[in-house]
Amino acid sequence: MIYEILYIIPSKFSDSEIDGVTERVAKSLQTAGAQVQETKNLGKLKLAYPIKKVRHGTYILTYIEHDGSNLQKIDQDFRLSEDILRHSVLKRPEGIPSMTFTPTSYQEPLSPEGKRTAVKKEPRAKKAQSPVIATEKLGAEDLDKQLNDILDSDLTNI
Numbered sequence: 415m416i417y418e419i420l421y422i423i424p425s426k427f428s429d430s431e432i433d434g435v436t437e438r439v440a441k442s443l444q445t446a447g448a449q450v451q452e453t454k455n456l457g458k459l460k461l462a463y464p465i466k467k468v469r470h471g472t473y474i475l476t477y478i479e480h481d482g483s484n485l486q487k488i489d490q491d492f493r494l495s496e497d498i499l500r501h502s503v504l505k506r507p508e509g510i511p512s513m514t515f516t517p518t519s520y521q522e523p524l525s526p527e528g529k530r531t532a533v534k535k536e537p538r539a540k541k542a543q544s545p546v547i548a549t550e551k552l553g554a555e556d557l558d559k560q561l562n563d564i565l566d567s568d569l570t571n572i
Contacts, residue, residue: 416451416509417478417485419443421492421501425458425470432472435497439476442495446488448480452510460519465499473517477510 423435432455440450456473465471480488485503492501552560 415480415482416506417448417480417482418504418506419476419478419488419492419501420504421474421476422461422465422471422499423474423497424466424468424499425472426468427472427497432474436474436476438497439474439492439495442491443476443478443488446480446484446491448478448488451477451479453477456517459517468499471499477506 421439423432427435436453436455440453443450454475456475458470458472460470461468482505489501489503492498492503
């Protein structure tokens, strides 16, 4: 059975280091009993959303031949690998596709009016500062009188 594995390598790796990561992934696949048929570097793209504070990644597409007996081990190895941000394993019953494609960066869809659907963020409004009230030094008795007046006026407004 043919399986397709798409994985993302973080942008912290250089091009020569990416080749090393793909070789390590191929070796781990071979130890799991898979035969690597084809590997394609699809290029570095901006991610749709940050993953582990990473905004760009290199997409690698690999086709393997495997009986499917221990795909959980392959999945677990990919999850535990620090060299891989995300991965996806798919079954390809029709085999390796012959068409070529190039992925592009995520763009928000257009609305029916031809405008981007995402609304631009408006700048934050400054908080209204509370007016500074000139306070006189009051004694305890004067303060009690003012509080009683406030409480009595609030009760009469109800």
